[in-house]
Amino acid sequence: MAEVRNKQVVLKDYVSGFPKESDMHIIEGTVILKLPEASSEVLLIKNLYLSCDPYMRILMTQGASSYIPGSASHSPLTGYGVGRVLESGHPDYKKGDLVWGITKWEEYSLVSSDQTLFKIEHTDVPLSYYTGILGMPGMTAYVGFFELCSPKKGEKVFVSAASGAVGQLVGQFAKLAGCYVVGSAGSKEKVDLLKNKLGFDEAFNYKEESDLNAALKRCFPEGIDIYFENVGGKTLDAVLLNMRLHGRISVCGMISQYNLTQPEGVTNLANMIFKRIRMQGFMVSDSYNLYPKFLEFLLPHIREGKVVYVEDIAEGLENGPAALVGLYSGLNFGKQVLLVSRE
Amino acid sequence: MAEVRNKQVVLKDYVSGFPKESDMHIIEGTVILKLPEASSEVLLIKNLYLSCDPYMRILMTQGASSYIPGSASHSPLTGYGVGRVLESGHPDYKKGDLVWGITKWEEYSLVSSDQTLFKIEHTDVPLSYYTGILGMPGMTAYVGFFELCSPKKGEKVFVSAASGAVGQLVGQFAKLAGCYVVGSAGSKEKVDLLKNKLGFDEAFNYKEESDLNAALKRCFPEGIDIYFENVGGKTLDAVLLNMRLHGRISVCGMISQYNLTQPEGVTNLANMIFKRIRMQGFMVSDSYNLYPKFLEFLLPHIREGKVVYVEDIAEGLENGPAALVGLYSGLNFGKQVLLVSRE
Secondary structure, eight states, X not given: OOEXXXXXXXXXXXXOSSOOGGGEEEEEEEEESSOOSSSSEEEEEEEEEEEOOTTHHHHTSTTOOTTSOOOOTTSBOEEEEEEEEEEEOSTTXXXXXXXXXXXXXXXXXXXXXXXXXXXXXXXXXXXXXGGTTTSHHHHHHHIIIIIHHOOOTTOEEEESSTTSTTHHHHHHHHHHTTOEEEEEESSHHHHHHHHHTSOOSEEEEGGGOSOHHHHHHHHOTTOEEEEEESSOTHHHHHHHHHEEEEEEEEEOOOGGGTTOSSOOOBOOTTHHHHTTOEEEEOOGGGGGGGHXXXXXXXXXXXXXXXXXXXXXXXXXXXXXHHHHHHGGGTOOSSEEEEEOOOO | OOEEEEEEEEESSOOOSSOOGGGEEEEEEEEESSOOSSSSEEEEEEEEEEXXXXXXXXXXXXXXXXXXXXXXXXXXXXXXXXXXXXXEOSTTOOTTOEEEEEEESBSEEEEETTSOEEEOXXXXXXXXXXXXTTSHHHHHHHIIIIIHHOOOTTXXXXXXXXXXXXXXXXXXXXXXXXXXXXXXXXXXXXXXXXXXXXXOSEEEEGGGOSOHHHHHHHHOTTOXXXXXXXXXXXXXXXXXXXXXXXXXXXXXXXXXXXXXXXXXXXXXXXXXXXXXXXXXXOOGGGGGGGXXXXXXXXXXXXXXXXXXXXXXXXXXXXGHHHHHHHGGGTOOSSEEEEEOOOO
16 A cells, blocks of 8 residues: 655645736645545546646635636635546446546546546547646537537627637637637737637737727627636626627626736626627536547547647646646746646 | 697607706697598508507607607607508408597697507497406517516516506406506505505505615515516616526516606616516517417406506696606506597
């Protein structure tokens, strides 16, 4: 019964405002590499990659929404990751399997049977993809764009946080659907990425636009049919002024608001009435039944190079806090991943 | 070819802020009671009832949304009404028919063939009902509640502006659907009406609640499944905090915002994500194909007294401006109608 080191990233206390690296610390404990008996924890896994996702900020707030399993103060962060099964008490998994799903920010985790978990069947693509394009963010883009917005050829699509884990896929999916797509991002390099590598028709740096409404009017002289919402606040307000009749808004995230103690007010909602706009909030976890269909759709595109994915990989659990905190000031260039172990 | 007096209610100029009676004036012209030849105007009608509706404020703003036919400055207001056909150049209508639809605020109107117009087939109910329960507001309640919110028995429904033309029906429809329903209104008398005559389970006077969030928590300890939005602003913000998972919001109107030069900001939209909330703006004019089905559903309920309707009837075109302006300070008690002529 081997006892090994188990490094963990732990929240010191609940966070208000922008999270800082110093809100977390690294602790080194030990773990016995054996499943506890008579427990709901049925898998012992070694974490290989951890996913840095914007929603994680919400779990750091005291009294956070009860709809997401919380990272209680003084326990390791929870989040998505990719791991190797070391021991299994569940008939669907065996030692050596690769899995992705909800895990903890530590080297070794016990996973209970009621957590989101998928066996990884295809390893001809990078394993880290299961934290991004082939994991939760990929499914989020797929469900939020195709299922909720029912895009039609020729429609005009706007994506905010467009170079992020989800946005870069929404843009590429929009092109596959025959749409015109514009993205906003927070640096010249990201804008170049959108236009030159990811196939967006147009893109702009929202930090350089003094008038978001004018920027949208420039990119969408005929208005926006579909908005994939990742940021909230001022961007949503400007979008509402530029939506077309029967427009659809998928509300995936509002990263610009998560760190504000007083969120920005959205003032243009009355546009929803005359323009018959539908706004739909969603959590991808409701749609994981579509995962096989999603893989069947996306894997060939990845293999043929028709859909690409940009990752920003930090290495080592001790660099996790910086990687996570960086999301909220846009330091990540593409999907932010944390490599925990090369095995 | 009779030439008769044609009194009209005309907007003096576009309005900003709260409309005042003095923004309109009554002018007396004359009209020849004959259809013009070779014109798109195919009906000459005598207006009997005119409908005072909150959306009309929006038409008074310069640069108003192009999705509604505008009341240009210095021409009579446009709006819904009930009239008698005096002359018809359209095969579907004949002299003497009663109709409801879009008309003008004047005694006699020419109606063109592309305007919303329905022949009135059932006259065993008050004719004024075709400006309300059996007209646009009735259809609005029907479509916004049944079609967009798909209510299920036992669900919890909140309606704002609940004693108004639309709200009083949404509440009664919710009871027919086996829901629990709470309404908000702006006076003790209206709250009493909701509870004692219209069958609401609970009601509150929003003007007497210092904390709308607390008022909603008191009425909905388990949260709100369906919100029928008539007011916007602070009420919507408090509702978002109290919605349940998979809640639906029909966005019918935002009367609290129409007169503000700077609308109130809505800060709690991020709740849409975790609660998977759908907000759907709509205009009933898209759903007039359902009118026969609606009549079939509602007429028996009216005849059996199972659905009632409260009207506030002003008399005479010259009292139209006061009746209309009164909507925005909640002076109306039930549906505000203007009786133009008893024939």
